[in-house]
Amino acid sequence: MDWGKVKFFLGEVGRNFTRNAGMQATAIGTVAVTVVLLGLFLFVRLTLAGVGDRLLKQIEISVYFHTSATTAQENHLRDVLRADRRVASFTFVPKAEGLKQLRRQTQGSIDVSILTQNPLPDKFRVRVTDPSEVAAVADSLRGQPGVANVVYGKTIVGRLLQLGVVLRRISIVLIVALLFVASIIISNTIRLTVFARRREIAIMQLVGATATYVRMPFVCEGVLHGLVGSLVALAILGIGKAALWSKLALALPWLELNSAHVALAPIAFQLLAVGVAIGALSSWFSIGRYLRT
């Protein structure tokens, strides 16, 4: 290992990095703003997705039997449910239990003790693993022997699922747009620093530096922009979350904003990676036009 070479290379990067403070600040600031927006967006998206998921998880399919249904038919359905991989859990509610529950739910408003016999059928309550499968599972249960009716919150499931799809599409478009705009701004900033050094680049090539050799210090500079910018952004996001999030959750209680399920470390890591990638790639492409080959 030739430490002299490493020292020389780091010296080049350091020299370039400290030479034009204004330009460096602009590049770092652009990365920071982009990453803050991206982070905010990812966090809100995950939180909202969490709200939607929670609502969807509460969706239950109720499978009602005919009053004439036999125990064999009920056991058959139990086997079907057990074999179905889409089913997360199910409980059998016999009609006596159903009546008890009804009594509890209607206590004080309707007096069910006037019933001389139990009008309720036996039923299964079914939960599925993936909310988008609710409709399919419900349909497959509808044709089973002894089953009278299959009920679930069809409209609300449909709407929630649709909302999820729309949310996902919008977020992809927004993220792509955000990254695109940020890359353009950062490339332009770096292009200015490269432009200021075009004479130097020409001389480097004149004495026999390869394109890669000329590029490397610039790309490292871009990586530094990305790294510092993302760290600044993460600090801003962290402070912002600590200061504002709990207040927001209190102000909008109906949204049931709960970000406990949002894993922050992976997001932070992703943001860091995105910042570094933006910095490195924009440098790589900005310098390309000044390399004569």
Added chain:
Amino acid sequence: MISIRNVSLTYPNGVRALDNVTLEIAKGDFLFLVGSSGTGKSSLLKLLYRDAIPTHGEIVVDGIRVDKLRGARVASLRRHLGVIFQDFKLLNDKTVWENVAFAMHVTGAHTREIERQVPRTLDLVGLAHKSRMFPSELSGGEQQRTAIARAIVNNPKLLLCDEPTGNLDPENTAEIMDLLLRINTKGTTVVVATHNQSVVDRMRKRVVRLEDGRIFTDEERGFYYLGLGQGQVLSG
């Protein structure tokens, strides 16, 4: 060393810089390229260090078809030849030492090798005592000597000089030419494009005159003007 065969060069803007030029330069030669501005001297040099590609013809430098080189091979070619210019082309934020060392760093030379070779080269050009200075703190002659040190630090077989004394006073001009001569006597082929008549006439080396992109004359031990010393031209 250099073989230029039927080379023409037309720039993208339509300007014809060279027109069917054929020229052989032997190893260890010292050659002046003369002619008025815009006759193709610089273009010819550019072809040799592959800063331009001929429209027609072929160029061989030290056994390499220069006109066919691309990418990293161009970089490799330039490490094996030195180029100096009228405007020195030094890196202004690097010291004399760093400017010279830079040409070695680029080749991937080992630090120990750099630390041995750079002082030796600075000694040769007489700048050992100014190695920590920046180009802006040097005279024109000293800057050109720094550029020469950078050009020869990798021991090139060929040194190309494009108007090396264009910005220098007569005293510095003489020093630079002496230096080039010394480098030449060590075995490096030297090609100097110039329109400094007194330099050419004093040194009596091979002189190739270009006119309108063609070779007009080619004379061993020549003068700036064919067969004429400086005094004769002035009186004529």
